[in-house]
Amino acid sequence: MNEETTKAQVTVLGLGAMGTALAAALLAAGHPVTVWNRSDRPTPQGATRASTVSEAIEASPVVLACLLDHRSVYDTLGPSAASLRGKALINLTSGTPAHARSLAAWAAEREIDYLDGGIMAVPPMIGRPGAFVLYSGSQPVFDTYRPVLDALADSRFLGTDAGMASLQDIALLSAMYGQFMGILHAFALVGSAGVTATEFAPMLRGWLTAMGGFVEGAAEQIDKRDYSIGVVSNLAMQAAGYPHLLEAAIDEGVSPALIAPLRPLFDQRLAGGHGAEAITGVIELLWERK
Numbered sequence: 001m002n003e004e005t006t007k008a009q010v011t012v013l014g015l016g017a018m019g020t021a022l023a024a025a026l027l028a029a030g031h032p033v034t035v036w037n038r039s040d041r042p043t044p045q046g047a048t049r050a051s052t053v054s055e056a057i058e059a060s061p062v063v064l065a066c067l068l069d070h071r072s073v074y075d076t077l078g079p080s081a082a083s084l085r086g087k088a089l090i091n092l093t094s095g096t097p098a099h100a101r102s103l104a105a106w107a108a109e110r111e112i113d114y115l116d117g118g119i120m121a122v123p124p125m126i127g128r129p130g131a132f133v134l135y136s137g138s139q140p141v142f143d144t145y146r147p148v149l150d151a152l153a154d155s156r157f158l159g160t161d162a163g164m165a166s167l168q169d170i171a172l173l174s175a176m177y178g179q180f181m182g183i184l185h186a187f188a189l190v191g192s193a194g195v196t197a198t199e200f201a202p203m204l205r206g207w208l209t210a211m212g213g214f215v216e217g218a219a220e221q222i223d224k225r226d227y228s229i230g231v232v233s234n235l236a237m238q239a240a241g242y243p244h245l246l247e248a249a250i251d252e253g254v255s256p257a258l259i260a261p262l263r264p265l266f267d268q269r270l271a272g273g274h275g276a277e278a279i280t281g282v283i284e285l286l287w288e289r290k
């Protein structure tokens, strides 16, 4: 690895909360940084401000885009695509796997080397331990600009399918929101009887930590598509108890909206004769809806 790639000149398109944090981390790691933003936002100290997208792109061999959404990436890059030819484009804008694959195809047609990224952090975490970014698409871009990427966060390459980073990013966010839903419902339930969230929080945190072990056990059952492996609490027992969660919420004047969707899935598996298995088999119903 030579000095050219360890301290490569980098262009950052987008100076929102995340783009600003990315530019600041690159500057802190010693990279010369050129920035562009659609409207007038503060320039990170030490960065060079470009007045047009083309000027920003021309300044560096590698361009990081961190804009609001997929549409804004096309709006920004479309008119300047010619200046990206032969360069590395790393898109850290959130989107779907289909968005990433369509941008990869758009880039390939224009001889732009495309790497897609999903940032698993909030802006204050960028450049600090704990942040990680998922990447997929061009392996040469990932390998060549690894020092640039590592200045932002822990970098994880997930393969050459440009949609893979987004898919796994969204899977992690989906799990996070599922957890948030349960947490909010639990706080609402105890709050209905005057227990403060602060009072309940330590017990809730301990419970969630203890239940985290579900992940590995479920993974083995799912990969083998065998939901009878190591069953501790079977579906029939859990399906009998789950209505209590809904009844208790209604009795206490709390909406069951966040926890209600699981019940029909339990019932459907039970009706299918899977009562002795683990609840993990619900995944078969999710796949069926594809």
Ligand SMILES: NC(=O)c1ccc[n+]([C@@H]2O[C@H](COP(=O)([O-])OP(=O)(O)OC[C@H]3O[C@@H](n4cnc5c(N)ncnc54)[C@H](OP(=O)(O)O)[C@@H]3O)[C@@H](O)[C@H]2O)c1
Binding pocket: 014, 015, 016, 017, 018, 019, 020, 037, 038, 039, 040, 041, 066, 067, 068, 069, 071, 072, 073, 075, 076, 092, 093, 094, 095, 119, 120, 121, 122, 123
């Ligand atoms: N913030 C987070 O916690 C976080 C975490 C993970 C991933 N992300 C992702 O990072 C990306 C940026 O997030 P952010 O927090 O920086 O958002 P933000 O603070 O709202 O900034 C949005 C940026 O997009 C630009 N933009 C919006 N529409 C545009 C358009 N049509 N053409 C050109 N530029 C346009 C804005 O420019 P103007 O200044 O001109 O409006 C601004 O630079 C998003 O995809 C987000 O999902 C964010």
